[in-house]
Amino acid sequence: MEHRQQKIPEVKLKPGREKSLRRKHPWIFSGAIAEASANIKSGETVRIDSSDGKPLGLGAWSPNSQISLRLWTTNPRNSVNPEWFRKRLEKAIAMRRELPGIVNAEAKRLIYSEADRLPGLIVDQYGKFLVCQFLSAGAEFWKNEFIAILRKLLPEVTGILERSDTGIRAKEGLPPGENLLWWGEEPPPLLEIKENGLKFLIDLRQGHKTGFYLDQRFNRAMTIPYASGRSVLNVFSYTGGFGIAAAKGGAASILQLDDSASALELAAKNAEINNLDPEIFEYEQGDAFQILRSYRDRNRKFDMIILDPPKFAASSSQIDKAARGYKDINLLALKLLNHGGILLTFSCSGHISPELFQKIVASAADDAGRRVLILDFLSQAPDHPIALNFPESRYLKGLICRTV
Numbered sequence: 001m002e003h004r005q006q007k008i009p010e011v012k013l014k015p016g017r018e019k020s021l022r023r024k025h026p027w028i029f030s031g032a033i034a035e036a037s038a039n040i041k042s043g044e045t046v047r048i049d050s051s052d053g054k055p056l057g058l059g060a061w062s063p064n065s066q067i068s069l070r071l072w073t074t075n076p077r078n079s080v081n082p083e084w085f086r087k088r089l090e091k092a093i094a095m096r097r098e099l100p101g102i103v104n105a106e107a108k109r110l111i112y113s114e115a116d117r118l119p120g121l122i123v124d125q126y127g128k129f130l131v132c133q134f135l136s137a138g139a140e141f142w143k144n145e146f147i148a149i150l151r152k153l154l155p156e157v158t159g160i161l162e163r164s165d166t167g168i169r170a171k172e173g174l175p176p177g178e179n180l181l182w183w184g185e186e187p188p189p190l191l192e193i194k195e196n197g198l199k200f201l202i203d204l205r206q207g208h209k210t211g212f213y214l215d216q217r218f219n220r221a222m223t224i225p226y227a228s229g230r231s232v233l234n235v236f237s238y239t240g241g242f243g244i245a246a247a248k249g250g251a252a253s254i255l256q257l258d259d260s261a262s263a264l265e266l267a268a269k270n271a272e273i274n275n276l277d278p279e280i281f282e283y284e285q286g287d288a289f290q291i292l293r294s295y296r297d298r299n300r301k302f303d304m305i306i307l308d309p310p311k312f313a314a315s316s317s318q319i320d321k322a323a324r325g326y327k328d329i330n331l332l333a334l335k336l337l338n339h340g341g342i343l344l345t346f347s348c349s350g351h352i353s354p355e356l357f358q359k360i361v362a363s364a365a366d367d368a369g370r371r372v373l374i375l376d377f378l379s380q381a382p383d384h385p386i387a388l389n390f391p392e393s394r395y396l397k398g399l400i401c402r403t404v
Contacts, residue, residue: 008045008046008047008058009036009037009040009044009046009047009061010036010037010046010047010048010049011033011035011036011037011040011046011047011048011049011059011061011068011069012033012034012035012036012049012050012051012053013028013032013033013034013048013049013050013051013056014031014032014033014034014051015051016051017032017033017051018050018051018056021048021056021057021071021074022056023389024071024074024389025071025389025390026059026070026071026114026117026119026389026390027067027069027070027071027114027392028048028059028067028068028069028070028071029066029067029068030065030066030067030068032068033068033069034051036061040061040063041061041141042061042062042063042064042137042140042141042172042173042174043060043061043062043136043137043138043139043140043141043142044060044061044141045058045059045060045061045072045080045138046058046059046060046061046069047076048069048071048076055076056074056076057071057072057073057074057075057076058071058072058073058075058076058078058080059071059072059138060072060119060120060136060137060138060139060141061137061138062136062137062138062172062173063137063173064137064172064173065136065137065171065172065173066171070114070119070120070136070137070138071119072117072119072138073117082145082148082149085118085142085145085146085149086149086152086153088116088117088118089111089118089146089149089150089153090153092110092111092112092116092118093110093111093153093154095385096108096109096110096383099382099383101217101218101381101382102381102382102383105195105217105383106126106127106193106194106195107124107125107126107127107193107195107202107212107214108124108125108214108383109122109123109124109125109214109215109381109383109384110123110124110125110130110383111123112383112384112385112393113135113393114387114390114392114393115384115385115386115387115390115393116385118139119136119138119139120134120135120136120137120138120139120140120172121133121134121135121136121139121146122135122210123150124210124211124214125154125157126187126191126193126202126204126210126211126212127191127193128156128157128158128159129157129158129159129160129161129187129191129204130150130154130157130159130160130161131160131161131162131163131204131210131211132146132147132150132160132161132162132163132164132182133162133163133164133166133177133210134146134162134164134169134177135164135166135168135169135172135177136172137172137173137174140169140172140174147160147182147183151183157184158184158185159181159183159184159185159186159187160181160182160183160184161179161180161181161182161187161204161205162177162178162179162180162182163177163179163204163205163209163210163211164177164178164179165177165178165179167314179205179206187204187205189203189205190202190203190266190269191203191204191211192273193212195217195220196217196220196221196224196245196248197248198244198245198248198274199270199273199274200212200239200241200244200270201239201266201269201270201273203266207239208238212239212241213238213241213308214381214383214384215348215380215381215384215396216241216242216308216346216380216381216396217381217383218378218381218382219242219344219346219378219381219398220241220242220245221245222344222376222378222400223242223245223246223249223306223344224245224246224248224249225249226249226304226342226344226400227245227246227247227248227249227250227251227304228249228250228251229250229251229252229303230246230251230252230302230303230304230341230342231251231252231253231255231301231302231303231304232246232251232253232254232255232302232303232304232305232306233255233257233302233304233305233306233333233336234246234254234255234256234257234305234306234308235257235288235292235305235306235307235308235309235329235333236257236258236288236307236308236309236310237256237257237258237263237264237267237306237308238258238260238263238267238308239263239266239267239270240256240264240266240267240268240270240271241270242306242308242344243255243256243267243271243281243306244267244270244271244274244276246304246306247271247274247276247277247280247281248274248276251280251304252280252303253280253281253282254280254281254282255281255282255283255284255302256281256282256283256284257283257284257285257286257288257291258285258288259285259286259287259288260285261285264283264285267283268281268283288309288329289328289329289332292329292332292333292336293332295336296332296335296336300336301336301337301338302336302337302338302341303337303338303340303341303342304337304341304342304343304344305333305336305337305341305342305343305344306343306344306345307329307330307333307343307344307345307346308344308346308348309325309326309329309346309347309348310348311348311349312325312326312347312349312352313349313350313351313352314349314351315351316351318351319351319352319356322349322351322352323352323356323360326347326352326357326360326361326364327360327363327364327367328364330343330345330360330361330364330365331364331367331368333345334364334365334368334370334372334403335368335370337370337403338403339403339404340402340403340404341402341403342375342400342401342402343372343399343400343401343402343403344378344398344399344400344401345361345398345399345401346378346396346397346398347396347397347398348395348396349395350392350394350395352397354377354394354397357397357399358374358399361399361401365401370403371403371404372401372402372403372404373401373402373404374399374400374401375400375401375402376399376400377397377398377399378396378397378398378399378400379394379396379397379398380394380395380396384396
C-alpha cells in the first residue's frame with residue numbers, strides 16, 4: 001500500500017543546528033528541533049527546514065526517539081515514494097554484485113541501513129531467502145513497500161522473513177519486533193550456506209542477528225593462515241565459525257566456548273558437515289569470564305585465542321563499564337597465551353572507538369606483563385560498508401596480535 005501525503009509536514013531546526021545535516025550526517029536529535037507541524041505520524045516523511053526557513057532535505061519523523069529525524073535525502077525537491085525507494089534499493093544491491101569476495105557469496109548483506117541511505121532497514125540474503133529488520137520508525141512506516149520492491153528486484157528469492165526482534169525498536173517507540181515469515185516459503189530449520197570454502201548451518205528464525213555473523217566473513221578467513229599446528233581457543237564461539245576456519249587452517253586442536261548449549265550443538269554439526277576430525281574439537285558451555293579464570297588458575301595454555309564477544313556497550317552511558325569488560329577478557333586471554341601466541345580480538349560495540357579499543361588491549365597487555373605486537377587491523381566485511389559521512393556505521397573493529 002502506497003503512503004500518500006497531501007501536504008508534507010515541516011520540522012524547523014534551532015539556529016546553528018543544521019551543521020551536521022549540511023555534512024550529510026543522517027541523524028537529527030530532539031534537542032535540535034525548534035518546532036514541528038502538528039499531528040505528524042511516526043515514520044512519516046517531513047521536510048526539514050533551517051531556522052530561517054530554508055529547506056534542507058527530507059527525513060523520517062520519530063517522535064519517541066532521541067533521534068527525532070533520520071535523513072532520507074538532502075534534496076527537498078525529491079519525492080519520497082516507492083519508486084524513489086526502488087532506485088535506492090536497486091543501487092545498493094547492484095553494488096554488492098561488484099564487490100570482490102561478495103559477488104558470488106551465498107550469504108551477504110544487501111542493505112545496511114544508514115550506510116546505504118536507508119536508515120533502519122537491514123536486509124540479508126541467505127541463498128533463496130531474505131531476512132529483514134525494520135529498526136526505525138521510517139523503515140517500519142514503509143515496510144510493506146520495501147517487501148514488495150525486494151520481491152521484484154530479487155526474483156530468485158523464494159521467501160522473505162522479518163527478524164526485527166531487537167531492543168533497538170523500543171528506543172523508536174515501536175512495538176516489539178516480530179519474527180515471522182512475510183512472504184513465500186518457509187526456510188528449512190537449518191539452512192546450509194558456503195563461505196570461504198566451508199559449510200555452515202544457519203538458523204534463520206532463532207539464530208543471532210539475522211542468523212549468522214556475516215560481518216565477520218573476511219576475518220574468519222584471516223584465521224586460516226595463522227592456525228596451522230596451533231592449539232586454538234575460540235571464546236564466544238556461537239556456532240563455531242572461527243573454530244571451523246582454524247581447523248581448515250590445520251589447527252592441532254580447537255576448543256569452542258560459548259554459553260549456549262544449542263549454539264555448541266550447531267558448532268559440532270558444522271564441524272561434521274565439513275568432514276573435520278571430531279577428535280580435534282572440544283566444546284565447553286558456560287560463562288566465558290569464569291571459565292577463562294579457571295583456565296588461568298589451572299595454568300592451561302593455548303597457541304591462539306579468538307575473542308568475539310557480544311556488544312558490551314549499547315549506549316554511550318555504558319562505555320566505561322564496557323571498557324572494563326573488554327579489558328578483563330583480553331587480560332585473561334593474554335595470560336593464557338603461549339609465547340609467540342596469536343590473539344584475534346574484536347569489539348562490535350559502536351560506542352567503543354577503534355582508538356579506545358586499541359588502548360584497552362594495550363592496557364590489558366601491560367597488566368598481563370606481556371609484550372604484544374599488532375600484526376593487522378580488522379573491520380567489518382565490505383557488504384557492511386562504512387559511510388564517510390556517518391562514522392557510526394563503523395562498529396566492528398578487530399586486532400590480530402602476537403605475543404613476543
